Amino acid sequence: MTPLVTLLETSTRVAPGLLTADAWDLVRRVPVCCADPAHPQLAALRAAGVDVTVLAGPGEASDGCALEPARALAAAAGASEVVWLLEPAGAWPGLAAAADTHLRAHATGEPAGVRLLAGTHDLPGARLLDVVAVMDRLRSPGGCPWDAEQTHGSLAPYLLEEAYEAYQALEDADPVELREELGDVLMQVVFHARVAEDATDGHVDEGGGRFDVDEVANGIASKLVRRHPHVFGDVDVAGADEVVTNWEAIKKAEKGRRSVTDGVPLTQPALSLAAKLQRRARKAGLPADLVVAPVLTEGASPADLAPRSAAHPETLSGRSLAAAVASYAAAPDLDERGVGELLFAAVALAAAAGVDPEAALRARARAFRDRLAGAEESAHADGVDPADQDVAAWRARWSPTSR
Structure with missing residues (x-):
């Protein structure tokens, strides 16, 4: 009778020796062999008294002729079955991968006489x-x-x-x-x-x-x-x-933080930073008007860039916040600080509307990107290089109805 060859599957994601009960029963009962003298399971199996025979080096086994030597080992031991230790599943194929591929093909083909046995099972996340x-x-x-x-x-x-x-x-x-x-x-x-x-x-x-x-x-x-x-x-x-x-x-x-602003990463995009700081300030109970009040530098007056809004400071509404944004935008000399105040107030306006300012701006930017790409594609479809268009052509192609 031709000995059965059982291909034992193991994994490098499981510690050597942690085999299933069926696998341990089998390797203690029948001859065991492999192609790799450095197989991760060898030390654990031999420590448990299992004799493992290395039939060939990886180079010799890669010719796909390992099946008959394995059966010969079983026959010499008078056994009806032999275990072949497949290369453990892991991150990349090792030296015995060619021999294992050949043997696995026999396990799914004809004639019968070769089977696969899972000796280990990966837990979720093991990859x-x-x-x-x-x-x-x-x-x-x-x-x-x-x-x-x-x-x-x-x-x-x-x-x-x-x-x-x-x-x-x-x-x-x-x-x-x-x-x-x-x-x-x-x-x-x-x-x-x-x-x-x-x-x-x-x-x-x-x-x-x-x-x-x-x-x-x-x-x-x-x-x-x-x-x-x-x-x-x-x-x-x-x-x-x-x-x-x-x-x-x-x-x-x-x-052990002393401020609600501790732990806010200052390297994040500016709109995200403003939104995060404002959320922290609101949770801490900062009055609503102070959220959009200008941050004064030494020598500055509270009237500098102050939003011209009559809203009650504790109940700033979306409309009053919009008025504050408009007030900053209408400043006669809009400099870097003024633009900063304007954008910070716009973030507060977004929060009052229940809108994520970063997502809103990104959506607007993506819409602009799509509109620009559409206008360019319209030019290409007419055989025109977009860069060669005049202003009138750009305006004509910018309308959604033109595409």
Whole structure:
């Protein structure tokens, strides 16, 4: 009788030796072989008393002739079955990939006599380990020269760029693109963590710059547990608003912050920064009129650039805020400070209307982009280079009815 060849599937995402009960029963009962003398499971199996035979080096096994030597091993042992350790599933194919591909083809074809058995099962999220492994390979000796020379500073622009590309995928409602762009954002997280792992000035808790991706993951997991006591503890909440209130209270206690503006990243886009600061100020109870009052410099008068609005300071309405915006815009000498006041008041107006100013401006910019691209396409359709058009032609093509 021809011995059955069982192809045992394992994963580098699971610690060696953590096999299923069926897999352990099998490897203790029948001969076991593989093509790779450095197979990650060898040490664990041999420590448990399982004798594993390396039938051929990866180069020899890659010719696709490993099936018969495996059966010969079983026959010599008087066994009706033999286990072949497939290359573990992981981030990239190893040296025995060719032999494994050949054997897997037999498991799904004819004649019978070859089967697949899952020896391990990945938990949800296990593929994140592949990202860590690939990045480690890229940054290690013999990896990629470009990746190896990157620093936190050199990578900083890419972090913003990838985040913006993911944001655009959200705006475009393109889930396929979003999946890819989130992967690029994740790569930046893993990249920065791997760069930090190479720091030589000591651990981050001791004033240095060294930490690793496990510390990053542990930090966010612990934070999520701490700030969701209604999920992981015994706190009761009435709804989402109370969740937010609790989150802010817990964060304030953790950070020891003295100002509601602490922790607001000043590097974010200006409109986002203004909106964030205004939201924090409103939560702190700052009077509404002070939100749009000019920020005075030394020697300036409160009347400078003051919005000409008769609205009650505690109940500024959308209309009065609009009047404040118009007042700033109508200033006789509109300089940099005046434009800043104008834009800050416009952010407050957006908040009063329940509108995200960043999203509103982005939507307006995208609409402009679409209108411009449409006008250009109209010119191209007529065989005209858009740059060669006169003003009248541009105006004619700018109308939506012209396209």
